[in-house]
Amino acid sequence: MTSFLDRIRAAAPIASRYGGSKFRKPTDALVADLEAALSPGQVRADGAQRALLSHDASLFDGGVAGPVCFPTTGEEVQAVVTVALRHNRAIVPRGAGTGLAGGAIPFGAPVVISLTRMNRILEVDVENRVAWVEPGVVNLDLTKHLKRIGFHFAPDPSSQQVCTIGGNVATNSGGPHCLAYGVTDAHVLAVEIVLASGEKAMLGSIGPQDEGLDLRGAFIGSEGTLGVATKVAVRLTKNPPAVKTLLLSFASVRAAANTVSAVIAAGIVPAAMEVMDQRITIAVENFVKAGYPVDAAAVLLAEVEGLADGVKIEAEQISAIGTQNGATEVRLAQSEAERELLWKGRKTAFGAVAQIKPDYYLHDTVVPRSALADVLEEIYKIADRHQLIVMNVFHAGDGNLHPLLLFDRRIEGELDRVHAAGAEIVEASLAAGGVLSGEHGIGIEKQDYMDRLFTSDDLDHQNRLRNAFDPSCRTNPGKVLPMAHSCADIQALRSVPAGVWG
Amino acid sequence: MTTTPTTSTLKVTDPVLLEFAAEVGASGKVAVVGAQTRWDVGGQPAKGVRQLGAPAGVVEYKPEEMTVKVRAGTSVSDLDAELAAAGQRCALPNRGGTVGGAVAVGEDHLGVLGRGPVRDSVLQVRYVSADGVTVTGGGPVVKNVSGFNLPKLMVGSLGVLGCLSEFVLRTNPVPGVSRWLQFADADPFAVFDLAHRPGAVLWNGTSTWVLLEGYLPDVEAQNTLLIKQWAGVEVEAPPPLPQHRWAMPPAALSTVGPLPTGEFVASVGVGRLWGQRPAPPTAQDPVVVELSRRLKTNFDPTGRLNPGRTP
Numbered sequence: 187m188t189s190f191l192d193r194i195r196a197a198a199p200i201a202s203r204y205g206g207s208k209f210r211k212p213t214d215a216l217v218a219d220l221e222a223a224l225s226p227g228q229v230r231a232d233g234a235q236r237a238l239l240s241h242d243a244s245l246f247d248g249g250v251a252g253p254v255c256f257p258t259t260g261e262e263v264q265a266v267v268t269v270a271l272r273h274n275r276a277i278v279p280r281g282a283g284t285g286l287a288g289g290a291i292p293f294g295a296p297v298v299i300s301l302t303r304m305n306r307i308l309e310v311d312v313e314n315r316v317a318w319v320e321p322g323v324v325n326l327d328l329t330k331h332l333k334r335i336g337f338h339f340a341p342d343p344s345s346q347q348v349c350t351i352g353g354n355v356a357t358n359s360g361g362p363h364c365l366a367y368g369v370t371d372a373h374v375l376a377v378e379i380v381l382a383s384g385e386k387a388m389l390g391s392i393g394p395q396d397e398g399l400d401l402r403g404a405f406i407g408s409e410g411t412l413g414v415a416t417k418v419a420v421r422l423t424k425n426p427p428a429v430k431t432l433l434l435s436f437a438s439v440r441a442a443a444n445t446v447s448a449v450i451a452a453g454i455v456p457a458a459m460e461v462m463d464q465r466i467t468i469a470v471e472n473f474v475k476a477g478y479p480v481d482a483a484a485v486l487l488a489e490v491e492g493l494a495d496g497v498k499i500e501a502e503q504i505s506a507i508g509t510q511n512g513a514t515e516v517r518l519a520q521s522e523a524e525r526e527l528l529w530k531g532r533k534t535a536f537g538a539v540a541q542i543k544p545d546y547y548l549h550d551t552v553v554p555r556s557a558l559a560d561v562l563e564e565i566y567k568i569a570d571r572h573q574l575i576v577m578n579v580f581h582a583g584d585g586n587l588h589p590l591l592l593f594d595r596r597i598e599g600e601l602d603r604v605h606a607a608g609a610e611i612v613e614a615s616l617a618a619g620g621v622l623s624g625e626h627g628i629g630i631e632k633q634d635y636m637d638r639l640f641t642s643d644d645l646d647h648q649n650r651l652r653n654a655f656d657p658s659c660r661t662n663p664g665k666v667l668p669m670a671h672s673c674a675d676i677q678a679l680r681s682v683p684a685g686v687w688g
Numbered sequence: 689m690t691t692t693p694t695t696s697t698l699k700v701t702d703p704v705l706l707e708f709a710a711e712v713g714a715s716g717k718v719a720v721v722g723a724q725t726r727w728d729v730g731g732q733p734a735k736g737v738r739q740l741g742a743p744a745g746v747v748e749y750k751p752e753e754m755t756v757k758v759r760a761g762t763s764v765s766d767l768d769a770e771l772a773a774a775g776q777r778c779a780l781p782n783r784g785g786t787v788g789g790a791v792a793v794g795e796d797h798l799g800v801l802g803r804g805p806v807r808d809s810v811l812q813v814r815y816v817s818a819d820g821v822t823v824t825g826g827g828p829v830v831k832n833v834s835g836f837n838l839p840k841l842m843v844g845s846l847g848v849l850g851c852l853s854e855f856v857l858r859t860n861p862v863p864g865v866s867r868w869l870q871f872a873d874a875d876p877f878a879v880f881d882l883a884h885r886p887g888a889v890l891w892n893g894t895s896t897w898v899l900l901e902g903y904l905p906d907v908e909a910q911n912t913l914l915i916k917q918w919a920g921v922e923v924e925a926p927p928p929l930p931q932h933r934w935a936m937p938p939a940a941l942s943t944v945g946p947l948p949t950g951e952f953v954a955s956v957g958v959g960r961l962w963g964q965r966p967a968p969p970t971a972q973d974p975v976v977v978e979l980s981r982r983l984k985t986n987f988d989p990t991g992r993l994n995p996g997r998t999p
Binding site for chain 1: 698699750751752753754775776794795796804805806807808817821822823824825827828829830831832833834835836837838840841843844845860861862877884885902903905906909910933935936937938939940955957958959960973975976979980982983985986987999
């Protein structure tokens, strides 16, 4: 199978090269028009900036950014899109670039629209339980802003200190607390977007959402391929009056996974249920000193919230179910400080692995909860076969696996083994009745797996949805759908004059 | 493990769904008929169109996964009964109709604040396309961002993009206690603020109803808290709802100008109002109208699916 990147390189008439110094600074009519539409300071075409924004947080290279624009208003986004349309150039919106599936990587020197300067919280409307924000607002900044009035924004991806609301909308982000609260699409009521045609539309409304075609729902999670979000109405969630966090230790990963299934089967939906295996627990404990039990094969972090009595009842039930399933220790966080420390450990887990290997590849698949233990066992075997260290830290309550494959890119052949193991992990998840991604998205990472989950007709219908929003296929072309199924993306990637932007 | 599924295993093989697809076929105008409880939403169905019923039956129910696979022609009552036997429920309202009808109309349950919206509860959808082919969108697990969100597009579509045949729906545990309280003279907005995540707060201009759900001691505590503030009594059921649906921002309910008391029931915190007269027409964003039109054209180029209806 030729890789998607190889096909992109073959399709686009520009030499795909990586490295800041290799990017030139072209002066052409496109740049001049963009500078006229914005201000010269808001358009960057220099090699350093283009090299920087040719990447996201994934390992994929081969992206080539065109001019990079930093609009500050929706009108400026419209102006940029209109100039790109006039020059028949593709557009790629991006937020903080924390995506792990390559969704924001630009191909074919498109106009890159960085929304990081659109970072204002426009209005907090408590009466309607909604906040209007610009797409560049950082997830955690919004939640901190809402804290003083007793509310928060529920989706809490591990990257929440840097990732933006616009990026959350693009990938339909999740996070540990999405078990009870739902992912981003349950918390975004309306999105103002700019289409590739330059037209502006308001999708959804802050009123009841149960009439008409749900264009808002179709837009969320479309990975920047349907248009550019310029304003987002997010739902405010009231902070719970009571919270309890439990840490359960187990002698096997299977016992932890079984506990998760048993809790759900008992009719309890905790706010979060996260599992960490022993390797990641040791790494995290070295790093945050949260008192995690480093001798346990797996730990389950469970959080319940709501009114005081129900929280007490559920904490007791989870404790009992854990014990029935062989928990060797059940610990209840005794203070808010202890609770925060436990969560800090969970949320900084990915950073902690740098102690062991310089690089990691973070996977993301979902399986039925009842298959968690079997698939995890298979993942350990796959890593062993490829002589790789794997660590598991995941949203167990949702069946959302996040195996971390550790490697050192300086060691020849190690990254190839990581990719081979990754492919087997995806296959194992699909074979168990799972799906390709729970929260990272498809981007370019999993495009070539899409036909393992969907038939040709299914993909054709997904493309019809895409095509209705962007018949020209100029919005973030070459993403999500395999090339054979995506409208005219190849043409959009070929529209750049050879030699100028390579 | 890692047996490679061949492309054919992705194809829908359920003979009941295949038979329905054959009935829909690839030509001629068709309308899918449920129980016709919302038969006039989005316009009258065109006359003289071939009418079909969708297949029925709960295909697979996994309480421990909190998912149920159910065919569109199943009655919501039958689904509810099966879920209730395992202590669970779903987001669909039971107005005497079918599961497919409820998804096609997309109307939320009266207790949407507790149950969640219908559009968030459809994890996977199967429908027969205008070409007569069964298409699958979404996936059978509770969390999924693999590709474009066809399930979202089908909720509220009135069947004009495809003939809905089967869904995987999210289910949830039934709370230990559900209790309706009625207050003769309370401020419904203050009730909404004071109660912790109520299942519903309704208001008809004078009386306020609140649905408290959860563990018994929590419900008792909430009950006491509210009754301390306003005189209220426990009642069996919420008030009957007038026929016509109005939509507005939740805060705008406090100024429901033209409707006299007794002619409406409003859902506080949601912005839904049921009125005895139809809602005044609202201006639509022309770009949104055009996007909806293009979706219709892309999914059903000849306009053969459920003609006469516009979501």
